Amino acid sequence: MQAEPVLLAGLIEACRAAITANSDHLCALDRAIGDGDHGTNMQRGCEAVSAEEATVSGLPLPEALERIGLTLVMSIGGAAGPLYGTLLIEMGRELRKSGREQDFSLALKQAIDAVARRGRSNAGDKTLLDVLYPVQDALAQHSPLTDIVRRAELSARLTGAMKAMRGRAAYLGDRSIGHVDPGASSCALLTTAICRYLEEHRPE
């Protein structure tokens, strides 16, 4: 399975642009229930991936995803680095095992479960998992890209009503209620950027 080099390069740039445009907003969300660095952490990660875009987009898709994941672990830092990193590394491993692109949503499910194990977190804990699981579910149901975007955005908003059970926000207990989770929000932004880009550029 070869990565489509132009498509992958475009997706990397779309993600970088979305995070850069929303970095201040992500920091503000993290200031409310964490330490205020989520936007800058994510921006650092996206810039590190962009810097090696030429190398990455020449790799087969599973290897490209693993490489991006390693770069994210090394560059984002904090709690989110190992979690986003695990997501992409495990996606790559799963796709390599199956060797079939149609197993994408299954590979995503396995990768999200690996993130949950890594973070010792579950759906409902007010984390990025609360966007990842609904997005995977929509993908598994072959929902149109516009529906996946809506699902991601709604799921991020719904974390506002949740009580944080993991990460820094968990120290706030009930006081975390009423604030959208920064990781869930970055995850929705990335999902939106990816879906919009695919909608415009997906080969027929």
Ligand code: ADP
């Ligand atoms: P840090 O908390 O180290 O400053 P970031 O601010 O970059 O790291 O990322 C915070 C986000 O990471 C949270 O909003 C949440 O979505 C996610 N997160 C933190 N801890 C966990 C965990 N144990 N499991 C899943 N997600 C987590």
Ligand code: MG
């Ligand atoms: Mg933080």
